[in-house]
Amino acid sequence: MKAPHRTLLVAVALLLAGTSPGHGQAMDEYDAPTTVTIDSLSELYEPVIFSHVRHTKLARCKDCHHHTTGHQDMNPNCVRCHLHSPESQTVSCKDCHTRQQFYPEQVSELGNPNIYHIDKPGLKGAYHLNCIPCHVEKNAPSHCEGCHAMTDAGREFFRLTDKTPGTAKDKDSRVR
Amino acid sequence: MKKLINRRRFLQGSLVASAAAAFPLAKNTAAANFEGYPDSMGVLVDLSRCVGCRSCEAACNKEQNLPAPEKPFNDFSVFDELSHGQKRRTDETRYTVVNRHDIPGLKHPLFRKIQCNHCLEPACLTSCFVNAYTKTPEGAVIYDASVCVGCRTCMIACPFNIPAFRYSSAFDPKIMKCIFCYDTRLVKGLPPACVEACPQEVMTFGRRTDLLEMGRQRIRENPDAYVDHIYGENEAGGTAWMYLSPVPFEQVEFNTAVPKEPILNYVKDFLSIVPMVLTIWPALFTGIHLLATKKEKMEQQKKSEGSES
Known part of the structure; x- marks a missing residue:
């Protein structure tokens, strides 16, 4: 009579553990999607089809996702609060880094003395600030159109449509 | 008697x-104790982030309806242009320019964006005898071209060489410079076009007091990445646009001789x-x-x- 009860309890405990991982449990690459289409910002450039699976071979989760995947970030500034942070409810970039940046609501929110992250980049800033240094270091494409092709709106914006394009010699060849 | x-x-x-x-x-x-309007806005420019893509120049051109440039905005040969031995500067066709600075001992060049710094106590405003300039409570230094007589005193007064003269028009000469996108954006609380266009978030838009705090936090948390100085916190009595740099400011051709008090004094x-x-x-x-x-x-x-x- 007591035995089935115990197995039920164990099963329930396992179920609970599965849905809400506690301390020490972290996501790994198999929990991630194969590709992510980054299109929420595409206007001057085409969307980016981001091969997540390829990037998991080249970088650690925390290199992009900070503490949110449950891997503790060893940056001493972050460790002050996130030493034991578990996996977050969301790991998607756009859920923390906003598409619109420096809009009146965000500017006035900075008056709140309880906010620590007063200097969090917007979505566009977060992508470029995180991707480019690594691309430069690993000799991956680091010029604009190496990751996203320019749209017609982009060509108009950069005034490529006015007349014959300028000397293409030095175009997009800078190194950082 | x-x-x-x-x-x-x-x-x-x-x-x-x-x-x-x-x-x-x-x-x-x-x-003399005027420290700027409370809650006035500003921009913090982080030179360590800029990759010289010139998106800000393109955005400014579009927002301010400026004439088409000689070369498109993704042509990077402009960084090699020298005029009278000087790097590119702001003029009647461009209110902002990005210049490349090769720093000895640094693996990559630094890029520095130039535009009006929107001083808290602008020298251009003080020098103008027809009162064409206004410092708005939002932080912008704007001007009324209709009263400008073209004397160009402000060009001499500005410690940052920003106001430009429309030499191309003999009958409608006027001073032209960055106005912080005042009428189209700043009055609505929106960031200027260049800030919004920047992919690297080189520029942070916010209340000047908040920006100083952010700047100090960046320096404190990354002491090796920056020199311990925010250019514009006190220069010329304080400016709305301020800069962080990974190398001493004179190496990026900032005028470090600008006095700490307003030129007005x-x-x-x-x-x-x-x-x-x-x-x-x-x-x-x-x-x-x-x-x-x-x-x-x-x-x-x-x-x-x-x-x-």
């Missing part, structure tokens, strides 16, 4: 006038006595002259009267 009373009255009157003139003078000195003492000199001195000295020569005149008159009789 009557004459003496007149002179005394006259001197008393001039004393009262001098005191009246001295009163606004005292008021002007109090303005250097000329204020002189300027404040100009109205007094112009209004009171002529009256005072004419009066003294008339009084001093009255006796002679009367004597002359007496003489001529005597000779007649």
Whole structure:
């Protein structure tokens, strides 16, 4: 009579553990999607089809996702609060880094003395600030159109449509 | 006897006038403590983030309806352009430019964006005798081109060489410069076009007081990545646009000789006595002259009267 009860309890405990991982449990690459289409910002450039699976071979989760995947970030500034942070409810970039940046609501929110992250980049800033240094270091494409092709709106914006394009010699060849 | 009373009255009157003139003078000195409008906006530019993509230049061109550039905005040969030995500067067709600076000992070049720094106490505003310039409570330094007479004094007054003159138009000469996207964006609380266009978030838009805090936090948390100075916190009495740099500012061709107090302070003492000199001195000295020569005149008159009789 007591035995089935115990197995039920164990099963329930396992179920609970599965849905809400506690301390020490972290996501790994198999929990991630194969590709992510980054299109929420595409206007001057085409969307980016981001091969997540390829990037998991080249970088650690925390290199992009900070503490949110449950891997503790060893940056001493972050460790002050996130030493034991578990996996977050969301790991998607756009859920923390906003598409619109420096809009009146965000500017006035900075008056709140309880906010620590007063200097969090917007979505566009977060992508470029995180991707480019690594691309430069690993000799991956680091010029604009190496990751996203320019749209017609982009060509108009950069005034490529006015007349014959300028000397293409030095175009997009800078190194950082 | 009557004459003496007149002179005394006259001197008393001039004393009262001098005191009246001295009163606004005292008021002007109090303005030396002006630290900018509270909650005025600014931009913090982080030179360590800029990759020289020139998106800000393109965004400015579009937002301000400026003429088409000679080369498109993704042509990076412009970084090699020199005019009279100087790197590119702002002019009537571009309110902002990005220049490349090769730093010895650094693996990659640094890029520096130039535009109006929107001083808290602008020298251009002070120098303008038709009052074309206004410092708005939001933080922008704007100007009214319709009253500009094209004297170009502001171009000399600006410690950052920003105001540009429209030399191309002989009949409608006017000063042109960055206005912080005042009318189209800043009044609505929106960031300027260049800030929004930047992929690297080189520029952070916010209240100037918040930006100073952010700047100090970046320096504190990454002491090796920045020099411990926010350019524009005190330069020229403080500017709305401020800079962080990974190398000493003079290496990126910032003018580090700009004084820490407003340019205005250097000329204020002189300027404040100009109205007094112009209004009171002529009256005072004419009066003294008339009084001093009255006796002679009367004597002359007496003489001529005597000779007649």
